[in-house]
Amino acid sequence: MDTNEELLTSLTADNTLTGRTALVTGSSGGIGEAIARVLAASGAEVIVSGRDADRAQGVVDAIVKADGRAHALTADLGAEPPEIRAFARRAEDTLGGRVDILVNNAGVYPGFLTESVTDEEMQALWATNIRAPHVLVAELAPRMAERQSGAIVNIGSWMARVGVPYKALYPATKAAVEQLTRAWAAEYGPRGVRVNTVAPGATATRGTSTSADQLTEMTKGTPAGSPVRPIDIAYAVRFLASDEAAFIHGATLDVDGGIAATRLR
Numbered sequence: 128m129d130t131n132e133e134l135l136t137s138l139t140a141d142n143t144l145t146g147r148t149a150l151v152t153g154s155s156g157g158i159g160e161a162i163a164r165v166l167a168a169s170g171a172e173v174i175v176s177g178r179d180a181d182r183a184q185g186v187v188d189a190i191v192k193a194d195g196r197a198h199a200l201t202a203d204l205g206a207e208p209p210e211i212r213a214f215a216r217r218a219e220d221t222l223g224g225r226v227d228i229l230v231n232n233a234g235v236y237p238g239f240l241t242e243s244v245t246d247e248e249m250q251a252l253w254a255t256n257i258r259a260p261h262v263l264v265a266e267l268a269p270r271m272a273e274r275q276s277g278a279i280v281n282i283g284s285w286m287a288r289v290g291v292p293y294k295a296l297y298p299a300t301k302a303a304v305e306q307l308t309r310a311w312a313a314e315y316g317p318r319g320v321r322v323n324t325v326a327p328g329a330t331a332t333r334g335t336s337t338s339a340d341q342l343t344e345m346t347k348g349t350p351a352g353s354p355v356r357p358i359d360i361a362y363a364v365r366f367l368a369s370d371e372a373a374f375i376h377g378a379t380l381d382v383d384g385g386i387a388a389t390r391l392r
């Protein structure tokens with residue numbers, strides 16, 4: 128099977144999203160990078176973002192090298208709401224005044240056992256995984272609704288609907304993301320803005336690189352039998368952002384190799 132990077136460097140260009148603009152949070156690496164590169168290959172003009180400017184620029188360079196359009200913007204999504212609002216406005220300005228597609232991907236997953244989670248980790252989980260998407264939607268969805276057109280894809284997690292004996296708070300933030308998705312679909316859907324979630328399974332990224340063995344162990348009993356590749360998540364996001372998904376509102380699409388639905392052993 129081709130690796131994630133091989134697939135990302137050999138993407139076939141198409142016009143699925145030509146003329147659209149997209150803001151992908153946390154796209155300087157991991158799943159977000161794959162999403163940014165796939166959306167750009169399908170014609171979208173993309174904002175690549177993260178805290179580290181060099182990493183974001185590296186992804187922009189890869190997109191431009193493949194004849195796509197992208198811009199790097201840095202932001203700390205764990206920051207206070209006024210900074211997130213300013214980031215949303217910078218993204219709109221950079222994209223010519225319009226964000227058509229918002230992908231709330233940036234997320235953190237610190238902590239392990241409940242009693243060991245620090246106050247800082249609790250704060251980061253709330254601020255990055257729930258508050259920042261909420262602020263970005265509050266800022267950008269009303270203007271999508273004015274145009275009667277927009278797509279928001281939130282990145283959830285397979286862990287949101289399964290009890291596991293570790294990381295209790297992280298999946299709770301992702302369960303909140305799924306519920307926000309349903310509520311936002313009800314709130315903005317009638318005005319032309321579709322809101323959906325993609326829920327990844329255990330995926331090999333920089334963020335999970337220190338637990339690569341654990342990922343292999345976790346996924347070997349699933350139907351897919353191996354960790355998810357970031358590009359697999361990106362294909363699902365592209366679909367939900369596209370007109371092909373015109374009648375999909377408030378859904379959660381599991382792209383998890385079957386880990387949440389099955390227990391083969």
Ligand SMILES: NC(=O)c1ccc[n+]([C@@H]2O[C@H](COP(=O)([O-])OP(=O)(O)OC[C@H]3O[C@@H](n4cnc5c(N)ncnc54)[C@H](OP(=O)(O)O)[C@@H]3O)[C@@H](O)[C@H]2O)c1
Nearest residue numbers: 153155156157158177178179203204205234330332333334
């Ligand atoms: N990997 C998995 O197994 C898995 C499974 C289910 C769901 N997910 C979800 O998928 C999403 C992406 O995960 P990933 O594994 O790709 O993560 P990752 O490898 O750790 O990458 C995270 C990305 O987000 C950025 N980021 C992190 N914290 C940020 C902050 N405070 N402000 C702005 N940008 C920030 C990082 O860039 P900088 O470091 O430059 O800021 C990077 O671009 C997350 O929402 C995660 O919860 C992941």
